[in-house]
Amino acid sequence: MSGLKDKAISGASWSLTGRLLQQGVQFLIGIILARLLMPEEYGLVAMALVFITVFYVFVDSGFSTAIIQRKEITKSDLSTVFYLNLGVSVIAFIILYLLAPLIAKFYGNIQLVRIVRTLSLMIILYALTIVQNSLLVRDIRFKIKTRIELVSQILSGIIAIYLAYKGYGVWALIWKTLLNQIFVNIQLWMSNRWLPSFEFNKNSFKELFGFSNKLLVSGIIDRVYQQINRLVVGKFFPAAELGYYTKAEQFNNLPSHTISNSLMSFLLPVFSKMQDDIERLRRAIVKVIKIVMYFNVNAMLLMFILSEPLIIGLLGEQWRGAVPYLRLLVFVGLFYPMHTINVQILTALGRSDLFLKVEVYKKIIGSTSVLLGIFVGIQAMICGMIVTSFISLAINTYYTNKLLRLGLFEQLKCISKTFFVALIMVILMLPLTIFLKSYLNNIELLILISSISFFLVLFISNLLRLEEYTEIKLIVTKLIKRNG
Incomplete structure (x- = not known):
């Protein structure tokens, strides 16, 4: 019992410390960028992310939570989830790429076509990290997770500030978002020993999806609800x-x-x-x-x-x-x-x-x-x-x-x-x-x-x-x- 308590306190401290440091860095970078950019440019990125973030839920499908919650997890389970996440992310990217002109028309802003198509790459990048990230959380290895997120935030932030200073406008925010995820991907795969094997187990899928399917539905409902306020503000x-x-x-x-x-x-x-x-x-x-x-x-x-x-x-x-x-x-x-x-x-x-x-x-x-x-x-x-x-x-x-x-x-x-x-x-x-x-x-x-x-x-x-x-x-x- 004391071992779990100590591990929980250590995990909580690293998790909270990581969030505080990450939010502190993000806050500082955000202040600098807000002084270099205009509210309208933030609004354009927010319009695009309304649709993109909803697809994150489909890509995850509740499997990250299933990996963490499950008492025992096999290599076959992890590989199955990995390939499923990746496959869904590619489909989601194609859908968003094709929908980009309609999204731009909905908001009445042609700039959103390129913005949506570029930011949609985030979905595939995110899919590549779901299993790796879930394993860190499952094992309460928040020290590594903290380091990865903090380094990524700092590097992407510095580049974004440079781009904003050079007059790239909204694209400074777009590249900040993409580069942050790229840096996270690189570090996660370097820090975690797990690698997917070439297998897809139908039984693993059925067992994990039996738990995660309700989380998927609730996740979709929650994400749509979270974004609908921004959708209304952006539209009207x-x-x-x-x-x-x-x-x-x-x-x-x-x-x-x-x-x-x-x-x-x-x-x-x-x-x-x-x-x-x-x-x-x-x-x-x-x-x-x-x-x-x-x-x-x-x-x-x-x-x-x-x-x-x-x-x-x-x-x-x-x-x-x-x-x-x-x-x-x-x-x-x-x-x-x-x-x-x-x-x-x-x-x-x-x-x-x-x-x-x-x-x-x-x-x-x-x-x-x-x-x-x-x-x-x-x-x-x-x-x-x-x-x-x-x-x-x-x-x-x-x-x-x-x-x-x-x-x-x-x-x-x-x-x-x-x-x-x-x-x-x-x-x-x-x-x-x-x-x-x-x-x-x-x-x-x-x-x-x-x-x-x-x-x-x-x-x-x-x-x-x-x-x-x-x-x-x-x-x-x-x-x-x-x-x-």
Whole structure:
């Protein structure tokens, strides 16, 4: 038990460290590129990716999760998945290549033909890494994964900045996306000893697809739902508005998705190993919820306070249009890690049927926000997304309660003290930010309020002796001793 705990802590630390470093590098590169490029150019790439990212789900088909979740995996299983992923990716590339003129016509922008066809190469490149990446996650080898992603992000970012500086415009963003995946591919194949054998096992396919097919359907539903907001903005509003929305979404995703994506990486293999010990799994989930939400709630509400200095101070006045979107999107991301944890529980317990059911319910309810975007406006659409987020959490936790006796009330009770700490921060820092706005520039305001808020949260947490705060200190101390 202690071995799994140590491995989980090590995996979690490397996963989170990797995400933080990667997001930090991406954030820095993004700031430089945003100052060199225009919102319209970001909007064009976002338009193309709306369609391309949906095909990622078809290529994966849920097999990456099946590889991680499965107790025993054979070389035959891995080779079967590899060739299936590759075959589907080639078909997807051909479809997108042929659809490119129609996509350009849909948006009314002829530039999208070349952009869609070029970015579609990403699908084949991605297919070549699915098995290799899944094996790293399955074995909780996040140190290697962190190194690969970080190096790729830095190299592709440097090249993109050079291209943007030389006036390549939107193609700087396109080459950044492609080169990042190419660098990931090269390093993954160099770091992993596994190589596919020349075999395709029908029995392996049937067994793995028996688990993954529901994940495929739920993945398609989720990916289409995630992209449909961008589709609506890109279709019914100018490209610049999609650029504003996309940039606000990227800022919003920094805390919530960094934490959640790190969780997705290590929770599934760890929870899967606990699937036969329900009480132990329940205790682990409560602890994870407390720790993760302590970070996320405070970070998201601080972002709400600092939306304007964050966007304008870092990106420039030309991005002011993203500020109102970010202020609202903060509340969409507030509970996002809890969504991740609850759906990972279903997957870890092998209940892909419930996973699919949850996704269908959530997306039916969430479709109302899309209608608001079409008929009312982008801010109304985001307000609809906020309401949907809370309803979706209730749906997620309903099945967690049935399986583990850990429903919505119990989970919210776990984080009530965290919300109390964050609320004090907002009450004190928001008026101070408004007052100092007339005396400080955006960067000075950003640094000052962030610093005060950080120490204020630590002080209150220590004063109240928050369990999650104490647990975080113990984990950090343990990691420092181990690496010291």
